[in-house]
Amino acid sequence: MMKMMKIVTLAFLFAGLFCSRASAGWDPADSDHARMSVDSFRANAGLSRFFDSAYGYVVFPDVYKGGFIMLGGGHGKGYVYELNNLVGRSTITQLNVGPQLGGQSFSEIIFFKSRGDLDDFKKGNYELNAQVTAIIVTTGMATNTDYSNGVAVFVLPKAGVMAEATVGGQKFSYESY
Template sequence: MHRTSARSLLLTVLLSTATTAQAGWNPLAKEKAEDQPAATNKAAETIAAFKNKDPGIKVFFDKAYGYAVFPTVGKGGMGIGGAYGKGEVYERGTQAGTSSVTQLTIGFQLGGQAYSEIIFFKDKTTLDNFKSGNFEFSAQASAVAITAGASADADYSNGVAIFTLAKGGLMYEASVGGQKFSYTSN
């Protein structure tokens, strides 16, 4: 009888967490045209924040074929977790489209956090793969948390370099593995 109660409690917690995580979250919703300038400003502010935290990251902006900027990625979970964010994609320094990132995780995790993420694409082939709309990081993908000088030791892996900057919250699990991206051109 005790096992049945524990299973019922666990199932209730998992279902309520999954339902709560999805409440008000519509990753398929399209941005309105009038929201574009605000999004561009947030991307510019995010780029400035990364450069301010680690001026050495400028080398990646200068040499990368393209990059994607996600001003805010929200992540939360309790056993089952998820993350979502919207961003902009740049090709050779010019805004080429928008992107969204989603992530579903299962395993030990607890809490919530918000962070900014920038993904650099080393070459046209890697960016084109991202723009195909079905881009996904493997479970082994890792990001460099931006601190002063962090970019000096960073390098590309499979054509991408990933950097994150914490905005707030506390979560006992932090990874970019399993992130999936959609892309919409301008």
């Protein structure tokens, strides 16, 4: 009985990660949602230097992540900016392995230092591995943070509880408007 519950739980987890609403192109509400997400990150004074100096960035307003026993993952949709102009959409898919239990939601922003760094992302096969560390956004936290290989990643926790000691990665897609 316990084994069956684990299988059903994992099935629902992965169904939720990869199922989303259908979209028939540009939704005007997308630009409003993107702007509100960027504004929530801009509210942290410590990130202003990244907004001022980055060539581009991608913001994921809602990333949902969950894990059970030894397998977990996450998924979210985001918006890509180049020189502070909205130029496309992106998705983030996470997969991780190791002891974990729970679920959480968060917002994530990735700054790209140069045009070349953003162009690499826009090729659509961009991945961040376990060696890239996301900084949890707190007031004033970004004052001593800098780019690593042309990328700076920040996370704004929203809700949930999750305990994990995992190794995994994040894969991104890109679609221009």
